Amino acid sequence: MRRFYCHCGQEVFFDNTYCNRCNSILGFDTEQQKLISIEPFKGQFRSVQLPEQHYKRCMHHQHLMQCNWLLPVGDIFTQCLSCRLTRVIPNQNYPYNVKRWAVLEAAKRRMIYGLLRLGLPIHQWPAADTQQLQFHFLEDQISNPIDGHEQVFSGHAAGIITLNASEADTSYREATREAMNEPYRTLLGHFRHEIGHFYWEKLIKNQPIYTQFKALFGDDTVDYSQALATYYEKGPPEDFQQEYISAYASAHALEDWAETWAHYLLMYETLETAVEFDVIHPPETDREFHVWLSEWMQLALVLNALNRSIGNADAYPFVVSTRVQKKLQFIHDLMQG
Ligand SMILES: [Zn+2]
Ligand SMILES: [Zn+2]
Known part of the structure; x- marks a missing residue:
């Protein structure tokens, strides 16, 4: 993540909505990939030239949501580039779902920031493409027996990324992490993983590079539900770390891809942060x-x-491992291309 500064000089951060030194309103410009001061707060700093006439704020900037992303003032949309990808949300008549939605969107914005930094297209698919990116946040009957869906599995299918809204609750996520014996489980990690499935369809499937993918990650045509069932029954091979970045990656070639892709995004953003703070040299x-x-x-x-x-x-x-490094390099080369 890059470092950002308010026009008053104060360092401000990606999720900030106002500067706590001069009270200026802050917004994230997706074009420049930068957090900027957009308007002075209640009559202060009137003499400062600010670019508020170029921007409007996302309609979800208020209440719990606090989306700080901006749109060009003449844009036909009222929701920002990130918010308008969400098509289904859990029932907002329950206050806990209001909070969950806000938590989900915050993690999603950070994931999308990573895509923007890598120059990956997000909305720019031909209209005829049946797989347009969208997000569905669903509640299931474990947290809401009255009107939740029977069971919600997080996943990707035909451009739609579904996430179980309970993943926004730290207690749920931690309990699941322990039950599944996972060392790492985060909302940001979920988003990075699922978006990996989406980009596989766009960048790998039916592309010349597919042969190379198959040689590294294995056969994606292996029966998916059967492979997952076997994984949940038997667990990963004992020496899975020789071959895979995580235990779950051993379940199926497509899961290996999504796990490795998510890992690449994790490394990329963390390295950017380290460079920005002069912890490492670029x-x-x-x-x-x-x-x-x-x-x-x-x-x-x-x-x-x-x-x-x-x-x-x-x-x-x-x-x-060396094998995982090769897979990461494959993704790195793809991004460079
Ligand atoms: Zn300031
Ligand atoms: Zn927004």
Whole structure:
């Protein structure tokens, strides 16, 4: 994540809606990929030239949602680039769902920030393309026996990313993480994983690069539900870390892809943050994957050591084997292209 500054000089952060030094309203410009001051707060700093005439705020900037993304003032949309991708939300008559929706959108904005930084298209698909990106946040009967869906599995199908709204609750997520014996489970990680499935359809499937994908990740035509059932019954192979970035990646070639893709996004944004804070030097050139990777390994080591000193669990509970490095490089080369 880049570093941002208010026009008054104060450092401000991605989710901030106003500057806590000068009270200016802040907004995220998706074109510049930058948080900027858009208007002075209640009559202060009238003499400062601010670009408020160029922008309007996303309609979800108020209440709990606090979306701080901006649109060009003449845009036909009232929701920002991120918010308007959401098509189904859990019943807002329940106050806990109002909170969940806000938490989900905040994580989604950060994921989309990563896509913007990588220059990946989000809305720009031909109208004839039947797979347009959209998000459905659904509640199931575990949290709402009265009007929740019977059962909601997070996943991607034909452009639609479905997330169980309960994933927005820390207690639910932690309990699930423990039950599934996972070292890492975050909302941001869910979004990065599911969007990986979406981009697989766009960038890999039926593309010349598919052969290369298959050689690295395996056969995606293997029966998916059967593979998942086997994984949940037997678990991952004992030495899964030799081959996969996570246990779940061993379930099916497409899950391996989504897990590795999510991991690439995690590394990319965290490296950007580290460079911005002068923790590491930027790699000489973006194309040099091995330089980039060795910077990452150093950084991950420090990250975990710092967390142990604080008394937290490892922030980065992963092993990046030689085989996984090859898969990450494949994604890196794809992004460079
Ligand atoms: Zn300020
Ligand atoms: Zn918005």
